[in-house]
Each structure stands twice: as structure tokens, then as C-alpha cells.
Amino acid sequence: GDVFYSDVQRTVVVYNDDITGVYEASxxxxxxxxxxVADILIVKVGDIRYTISDWIGGWYDQYIGYGSRYAFAGTMEIDANNNLIHKSHSDPWGYDGSFSDSPAAV
Incomplete structure (x- = not known):
């Protein structure tokens, strides 16, 4: 029979889904x-787990100037649908949040 030859190219995209960084709070x-009013630090500590320096955006810690004892630090996870799941002992906002990578915002 007939024989056909062909070249095949594949593009493999590998992206960094780590949201570690310093975020400006308003x-x-x-x-x-x-x-x-403040800079908030988010650091990846596991596959989907992150620490956050202050859930309430540095309001008392940095803006009011009370110091780090008034920062509401905690942990969160980001699921497959980019939902933030609070893992801290309480939820300061009263609801879960979400992450959008365009533009990067939490």
C-alpha cells in the first residue's frame, strides 16, 4: 500500500500556578x-496551601500602626476552581473568596 510520512509538532505549556508574592491592600x-494601606504577603507552603500575613489587609497592623500583634495571619487553600478556602481558626470576612489570575488578584 501507500506510505505517507509526516512531521508532528506539539506545544506543551507549563505554567507557574504559585501565587506567592506581596500584594497591595486597599x-x-x-x-x-x-x-x-498595606502590603500583604502570601507564601505557598504546600501543593494547594498558602499562608497569608493578614486577612484584614493590614488595617490595624500597618495602616493604623498597632504593629504585627494585630495582623490576622492565617492559612488558605486554592481548589481546582480557584476558590479560596479558609483554613484559619476563623473567617474574618464571613465568606470564602476566589482568585483571578487576570489581573492577579485575591
Whole structure:
């Protein structure tokens, strides 16, 4: 029979899904966004687990100036649908959050 030869190319995309970094926090109140008040550190500590330096955006720790004893540090996980699952002992926001990588925002 007939023989056909062909070249095949494949593109394999490998991306870094690690959201470790320093994020700028701001406050939105009554429809107004206040200037950036603090830097929040997020660090990957497991496959899907991260630590966060302050769940409440550095409000008391950095903006008010009370110091690190007033930071609400904790842990979270990011599931396959980019949902943030709080693993700290309490949930300061009252609900879970989500992660969007375009633009990077938590």
C-alpha cells in the first residue's frame, strides 16, 4: 500500500500556578476605594496551601500602626476552581473568596 510520512509538532505549556508574592491592600467602603494601606504577603507552603500575613489587609497592623500583634495571619487553600478556602481558626470576612489570575488578584 501507500506510505505517507509526516512531521508532528506539539506545544506543551507549563505554567507557574504559585501565587506567592506581596500584594497591595486597599479598602473599599461605601463605594469608595481608599488609597493602598498595606502590603500583604502570601507564601505557598504546600501543593494547594498558602499562608497569608493578614486577612484584614493590614488595617490595624500597618495602616493604623498597632504593629504585627494585630495582623490576622492565617492559612488558605486554592481548589481546582480557584476558590479560596479558609483554613484559619476563623473567617474574618464571613465568606470564602476566589482568585483571578487576570489581573492577579485575591
Amino acid at each position: 479598602v473599599s467602603r461605601d463605594g469608595r476605594v481608599m488609597p493602598i
